[in-house]
Amino acid sequence: MTMSAGGVPHANGPVVAGDAGVTFAFSASGPEEEAARDAVVRAANHLLARQDAEGWWKGRFTTDVSYDAHDLFLRHVLGVPDERLAKASARWIRSQQSADGSWPLVFEGEGHLGTTVQAYAALRLAGDGPDEEHMLRCAAWVRARGGVAAAQLTARVWLAMLGCWSWDDLPEVPPEIIALPKWAPLNIYSFSSVMRVALVAISIISAHRPVRPAPFAIDELSAPPGTSAVPPAPSGGREKLFWRLNATVRVCSKGIPRPVREAAENACVRWLLERQEEDGSWGACTPMTTWVVLALHLHGYPPDHPVLKAAWGFLEDCGAWPEDGVRALHTVHSPVWDTCLSATALLDAGLAPGHPALVKAADWLLTRQADRPGDWAARRPRLSPGGWAFQFHNRTYPDNDDTSEVALALHRVNHPDPTRVDDALGRAVRWCLGMQSRNGGWAAFDVDNTSTLPARVPFFDFGEFCTDPPTADITAHVVEMLAALGRARDPRTRRAVRWLLGQQEANGAWYGRWGVNYVYGTGSVLPALVAAGVPRGHAAVRRAVAWLTSVQNADGGWGESWESYADPARAGRGPSTPSQTAWALLGLLAAGERDSTVVRDGVRWLTERQTEDGTWDEPQFTGTLVPRAVAAHYGYYGHVFPLMALGRYVRHTGDVSVGRQRNEATEPDR
CATH class of the missing domain: 1.50.10.20 (Glycosyltransferase)
Incomplete structure (x- = not known):
């Protein structure tokens, strides 16, 4: 005798329970299993x-609000603001703010400085004033944690494009990195795939150092007097060497012949274009696509170019509207x-x-x-x-x-x-x-x-x-x-x-x-x-x-x-x-x-x-x-x-190894 998920006995054959047609070939062992069967159906x-x-x-699929902020930053830097979209994004960003004024990386998590700084700047772009209660709470929280200078690198890169931070205080990423062979240290394939696309795009952005000043300053996010204005450099010997090397690269970049720099940028652009997906994205991911759109724009691609039109189509498609007047960006x-x-x-x-x-x-x-x-x-x-x-x-x-x-x-x-x-x-x-x-x-x-x-x-x-x-x-x-x-x-x-x-x-x-x-x-x-x-x-x-x-x-x-x-x-x-x-x-x-x-x-x-x-x-x-x-x-x-x-x-099984047996596949071709 078998039994349905609802406990009704049947005398003949397996039980079909619910629309799914789920079958149970034996009786439940007790109330816990009976409840579990009902839950399964x-x-x-x-x-x-x-x-x-x-x-x-x-x-x-959602992440923190920093990518919603990036979307607003991109539109500002490119000079294509959308007031309706900005207001809707701002409503979503505000809805995710914690009681202490910060924005976390996770639901009910601790505040994250970089995300909070970016959320604040995005809200300022959308029209929120610094004297509004939620903005005052945010600014106080940021100042107590060292201000913008202590924020993560991504936040400071975007702020540099808004005229709120100096490009001179950011790492130099030369586009010539694209020319390093695969066996060389720090070639682009030394980085993970996600970082790699961003690295190539940021190398173009870094070469142009774009600035479209925001119509406001964010002095209210400055660290209190007596705190360091710049995040301390890593203390290890090798890390210090890289920082010194980066400073040297910045100086040398100014002397790179224009044809050499143009050739490197062109190589970066070709590399990126070869990786654009059918949906117009890079990696089918909004953060990667955002960086590449900005890089191609700086390289001279007009807004109506098919490559950028396809990319914008992807970014627009990633905007979800969970309720009227509220826009939340899908990361992927x-x-x-x-x-x-x-x-x-x-x-x-x-x-x-x-x-x-x-x-x-x-x-x-x-x-x-x-x-x-x-x-x-x-x-x-x-x-x-x-x-x-x-x-x-x-x-x-x-x-x-x-x-x-x-x-x-x-x-x-x-x-x-x-x-x-x-x-x-x-x-x-x-x-x-x-x-x-x-x-x-x-x-x-x-x-x-x-x-x-x-x-x-x-x-x-x-x-x-x-x-x-x-x-x-x-x-x-x-x-x-x-x-x-x-x-x-x-x-x-x-x-x-x-x-x-x-x-x-x-x-x-x-x-x-x-x-x-x-x-x-x-x-x-x-x-x-x-x-x-x-x-x-x-x-x-x-x-x-x-x-x-x-x-x-x-x-x-x-x-x-x-x-x-x-x-x-x-x-x-x-x-x-x-x-x-x-x-x-x-x-x-x-x-x-x-x-x-x-x-x-x-x-x-x-x-x-x-x-x-x-x-x-x-x-x-x-x-x-x-x-x-x-x-x-x-x-x-x-x-x-x-x-x-x-x-x-x-079903009394602990693994998923059930299924049709397969023959051994042929050896992989390396």
Whole structure:
């Protein structure tokens, strides 16, 4: 006898529960499992109702308000202000201000000086006066923290363009950097892909030093008397050397012959134009596109040039209007990531692998696979393309994370054309294997992008995150994918497993580079290790289980503060959230802890907090773009991960290795 999600017994065959057609082949073991089944059905129905007709899902992806400010700055510097848009953006920026007058990087987080300075300047551009109460609170907060001089570099670059800071007090980024060969220190490929595009664009901007004075001064943001007017230079010997070298570069730049400088700028422009995407963007990302639009304008491109018109079209498309008269900028669109995670969540819930929604999602994902080399080919020139990127249109920067998660979803779908899927998966496996770094791990976008020099130059203030080294979370997803596709015994998979085991922290957790933080890293690594054949009784698995158990909140959930990136003492500590609770459960389920009190309490936390329409509320930012610098809120994280965790719980499976078995793919072409 089987039982429906609502507890009604049926005598014949599997039960079909709800519109999703989710089936349960056995009776629930108790009230917790019964509640979890009901939550799974409602969550699956909620997700299915939100699939686009073309097959994709996309949640709203948001970051802090600094990029809304950049949009207003760009329009001012280019002389194309839009009063209606400025007023609408200002309403959004004001709505995100904290009670102390600052703007944080994350929901209810601590104020961030650079973001706050940029928000203030943007509001002044939009017409807010310095004597308004919210502006007075902001100015006082900024002054108490050292004023504009202590703000992050990006804020001061934009202020220089507004005439509120001196270009002489900023790093010099010569466009001649484009000519450095790939083997040279500090060539553009030494930087991560995100920083690389910005670096090339900023080199053009730096050469022109544009200034369109704002119709106001921001003296009210100046530091109190007695504080340093300029941020102190780094104290290390090598850092001091770079600052001295940068000062020398500034002097030498004035003597560069005009033809040489023009040739360098032209080379930078050609490099940028080769990377414009079909949607008019660079990297399908508003910050990168904003920098490039400004650079091309300064280089002489007229506003009606097709390149700039396409770019403006992308920027306009990224403006969301959550309510009348309010505009919030999307930093990126995330359909590939949201779609593969949604498909996996529905499969975990028990949706039939051949369900039309899953086939449609697979069809759409298959059209997004990269078919031409991107920047990764600088280090892997003979490797054939085969990855997926995050966005609608981004063939230049596919990443190992999206590629592995798309492959994990595709291999479980019962597609009417399995040969087509197999071919795509074969290309994905070859590409991922070819992107493995020397140490055995995988990074997001590049191979062996591990130089320590970019973190020491004054071009950016993101520190070690100017590069793209292998990380535990991405390596885990690739390992999980390789294991699911029959590659668990491949020597390269085994090497990656050894690397993961070596990355475990002393407390049993793993660092999370792309999600907050140790809960994300640990919840990613445990399923990968088990899928790759590491026994559940292995010491590393047991240490991880003990750590997750130790940081469970009294309410049964899990949460971790964004501040854990700056303060490891906060690892695993914070108010419970749906996505972080799900990540912990995914790790514990993979480790064989399904029947533990810890898991039951976590499941209960999720089921008791599901909303009436079948989802979960999660205002917290649990995604990461740059630790300590750029956080992200994924609109679907608070839904797809709880659905995965509850689905695996009620279906008594802890990993996603189920699916059609694949033959070993051919060796990657390096």
